[in-house]
Amino acid sequence: MAAPLAGAPQSAATPRFDPARLPDRAQVLALLDRTAAAQIAALKAQGLDLPTAHRQVTTNWISATFLIGLGRLTRVSDASGGRRYLRDVAEHYNFGLLGAWSAHNMLDADNLAIGEVYQELYARSGEAGEIAPLRARLDYTGQYLGVEPAPKQLVWWWADAMFMAPPVFARAAAQLHDHSYLTAMDAGWWRTYDRLWSKEHRLYYRDERFVGRRTAGGKPVFWARGNGWVVAGLARVLDTMPAKFPSRQRYVETFTAMMAALAPLQRAEDGLWTASLLDPEDPPGPETTGSAFFTYAMAWGINHGVLDRATWLPRVQRAWAGLAGKVQPNGLLGFAQRAGDQPVPSTASDHALYGSGAFLLAGLEVMDLGRPVITLPVAEPQRDPAGPARLPIALAPRPADPARIADWERAMAERQAMIDLAYDPATVAQAGAAPAGPDGVAMPKITLPLTPPPPDQRAARASVAYAPYRFDDLLWENDRTAHRIYGPALQREEPPSSSAIDAWGKHVPWPFMERQLKTGKQHDYHGEGIDFYNAGTTRGAGGLGIWYDDKLWVSRNWATYRILKNGPDAADFEVDYAPWPVDVVRKVWETRRFTLPVGTNFTRMVSTLHSDKTGPLVVGIGIQKKPTTTTAGTFTADRARGRFSLWTPTDADKGAMGVAVMVDPGQIADVVEDADNYIVLVRVTPGRPLVYYMGATWSKSRDFHDRATWDAYVMAQKPDFTPPR
Known part of the structure; x- marks a missing residue:
């Protein structure tokens, strides 16, 4: 059983929400601020590093999910200090991404999830350097998403990837006015769909290993959080996808089909879902990370006119009441299944950064349930006003442990690799130039000019x-x-x-x-x-x-x-x-x-x-x-x-x-x-x-x-x- 996180403040009991009534907006926001502050306090107590532990902040998918939710929260409230914390983390990691040590890791969707955090900061600052490493990674990855014919091993071969990478590609297309990112994402999305979608159950298998696999009770294995990643990914993609994008309706139809499949699986006793969607006894009991994503997606669907309000509002109210009831005295969401790839039991003291992130996303949509329908796609947040000079976060002392020193050095090397791939302003200024080449021939437009070798290495070779x-x-x-x-x-x-x-x-x-x-x-x-x-x-x-x-x-x-x-x-x-x-x-x-x-x-x-x-x-x-x-x-x-x-x-x-x-x-x-x-x-x-x-x-x-x-x-x-x- 996991112990409470060090540094997380202990506080009063979580307010109860009536599952039969529309949640009070101010009361929901207060709970979100409390959870965000508790999670930030716990993370600050751990310091910033590149560890493998799931409870320390890094640039991996685990932290990224929390930071995505935190970024959305700070659009409406900064009571938790989330704005400063997001920037401290991003600047500490130099807006970098994991994976530079191998080509396969460069393509890993998990390593792209942090991209939305950088996109959020870029939307508020307008500083192109804040998405430069991300842009280089998207360019690298995008070329592999639609290769013909489709390879046996897809780039996005597991359901979780639908949350990690596609929304980042879709938002890049909107922010950078570059349709190619959306086209690449679309190709990758539907290839994964073809492999993992169950027409019979209208749900996603976690990956191809689970096609045909059965629970102890003989039911097909459909993992709650795996499907939560997908429905939350769908919502985030549709947030920025143009209304006239050719395949947009397929995304909407997949979303509504999944919602219809999930509705009857909601637990009567607390409005939540079990870890194994079709077998509530393997394992038994509620699981909050999948439930939080489902709550987010259902509330999002109502708020944007994708789901019928009269039909779905009672389900969202029950789900939110159940989720809020699982927030523990330390301010964090309990019953959050640990990182994995299939249903396993969880307990009240099981917390996870992605659980906190999913909870924030759910609460933010629940807050808007009393407002008029918001047209899609949604607008980017407004730029922040100019403020005081940014100060770097106080870093934890360099550890003496050799293994941690190796992590530190790897972090430095990874950041440098990302800088090497980035578009720096000096070269961006030259982009688009078409200089005269040999014999006066007009050359193609330049992107990211190469640095020539030293003069003594320019001979014919x-x-x-x-x-x-x-x-x-x-x-x-x-x-x-x-x-x-x-x-x-x-x-x-x-x-x-x-x-x-x-x-x-x-x-x-x-x-x-x-x-x-x-x-x-x-x-x-x-x-x-x-x-x-x-x-x-x-x-x-x-x-x-x-x-x-x-x-x-x-x-x-x-x-x-x-x-x-x-x-x-x-x-x-x-x-x-x-x-x-x-x-x-x-x-x-x-x-x-x-x-x-x-x-x-x-x-x-x-x-x-x-x-x-x-x-x-x-x-x-x-x-x-x-x-x-x-x-x-x-x-x-x-x-x-x-x-x-x-x-x-x-x-x-x-x-x-x-x-x-x-x-x-x-x-x-x-x-x-x-x-x-x-x-x-x-x-x-x-x-x-x-x-x-x-x-x-x-x-x-x-x-x-x-x-x-x-x-x-x-x-x-x-x-x-x-x-x-």
């Missing part, structure tokens, strides 16, 4: 790099062109990714790919090059597969790699591709060597294929038909000379890409195409190396600005197709 921070990409580039292939981590994150070859444009002689990836906006132009070539699951710029039965059978992402030479005159590396099936007739596997010297646009490829069956193979080397637009590029084929090139349609801002493949004419069997690729077919004997070349350019590079000069360059090449001994 070839390089190869392994990028574990970007799902195991392998990057190689020289002074004229840049490429990457995808690794095992991306295969797990975004199946079915494959062995396509990606092509980037560049116009600086030094390496830039790693610095561009680390901006979190890899597809933008940052002043040195650009990635707007969409390789996807095609063959991209010269990837291969086995041609059998009029179909290309391709490997998955590389399995192992070896860097043989990392510049300066050449980038040279080798990868292995694990065995993959060719229909049901055989399996093949491959070792491939990539060599890109300085001064050329072509990478020499040496592919050695093996098979579990004897006999020759027909290999298809492909060029993606539509890598930059929905319109196919212009394809040129000279079978007699073994030269094949593509020039894409020109984008008004980003320009065009040129791609080419060179193969030994004596090995060519045919030139074909499928839905995605132009394909050169060559005959190969397993175990004998196949040598071919692939290359690319950008119309805004220093070398080629149109199709004619690119094609002329391709035709002038003198490739060596002699296989190594």
Whole structure:
């Protein structure tokens, strides 16, 4: 049993609310102020840190839920001192977010929940720096929410995520007037819905592990707080979603369906809900965190005209009376199930920061039940008047415990990582510029300009790099062109990714790919090059597969790699591709060597294929038909000379890409195409190396600005197709 929180003030008994009457607004506000003050006092007694304990304030989802509720409370009352406390916490953590230590944690919805706290402070201050790290994280995350096809492991794969991240994306769209955040959120939301929504029960499973799972009483497991996260997330998304957003009605319909499912599950004795919604005996007794979110959502629905007042008001009154009755003498909500992922028992002395946050959200909506309907979307809070200079909070002494020192140092490193990803004012001022590039070519608009390397590192150089921070990409580039292939981590994150070859444009002689990836906006132009070539699951710029039965059978992402030479005159590396099936007739596997010297646009490829069956193979080397637009590029084929090139349609801002493949004419069997690729077919004997070349350019590079000069360059090449001994 959890002990009362240290530092929480003990106070008089909680006022009782009559479940048959509309709660008195002033009385509700007094209770909310008391709970907020008690929670702040308890947190201040613990100090500010980055601990794993759930009762100390940090930037994780547990604290964020309380701080979200506190931020909403301070719009109407600051009796608790919440405004100063919110700013103290945000400034202590430098408006940062957890998760910078790995790509997977960068995508974790839990780490975005604190974002609404920063958005609330930004709404009141207008200081763009207060949401700069958040904006960078949203840009990083958003690109993964709608990848096609949907991966097996979604970014938002559990019900709790619906509270943590989507409302932050939706509010960012409103605050920054950038519709892309809402579009990304919408894609992610409905993918989660498709996986976790039960049409029969009109509720969410917590995650896919619980589909089909039963309680001790044989009932399906639907967790109260898991569904509470969802309905509260729906309300917060709809708070800021434009009235004419195309799928808005689906959100409303999901919300009302869940409310209808939850209504008959409300306990008659106290107006609350049990931890396991469909089995009140496993475990028995009330649970307040799910109940608080349900109360919030129902009251919100009445206040915004989404739910019928006459039908739902009696339920909200009963629920609020029951919730208020569970506030303990220390001012905090009891019976708050501890952090977890499924129903477990709770007791009167179980408190949680997210319980306090949910209680504040519920009470704030209950306060407005006597007011007219508030039209959606709701307006942002007004800016605060200029006040005295902000003072940093007094920090607890640096601990002597080595484990806590490590936490402290990790916090500093994480904050610095977020600063590196942020949009600082000096670079934002340059955004939108379209300077003249090489030969006077107009360059794309710049976002977040890269800082060039020191002068002594700006010479022409070839390089190869392994990028574990970007799902195991392998990057190689020289002074004229840049490429990457995808690794095992991306295969797990975004199946079915494959062995396509990606092509980037560049116009600086030094390496830039790693610095561009680390901006979190890899597809933008940052002043040195650009990635707007969409390789996807095609063959991209010269990837291969086995041609059998009029179909290309391709490997998955590389399995192992070896860097043989990392510049300066050449980038040279080798990868292995694990065995993959060719229909049901055989399996093949491959070792491939990539060599890109300085001064050329072509990478020499040496592919050695093996098979579990004897006999020759027909290999298809492909060029993606539509890598930059929905319109196919212009394809040129000279079978007699073994030269094949593509020039894409020109984008008004980003320009065009040129791609080419060179193969030994004596090995060519045919030139074909499928839905995605132009394909050169060559005959190969397993175990004998196949040598071919692939290359690319950008119309805004220093070398080629149109199709004619690119094609002329391709035709002038003198490739060596002699296989190594």
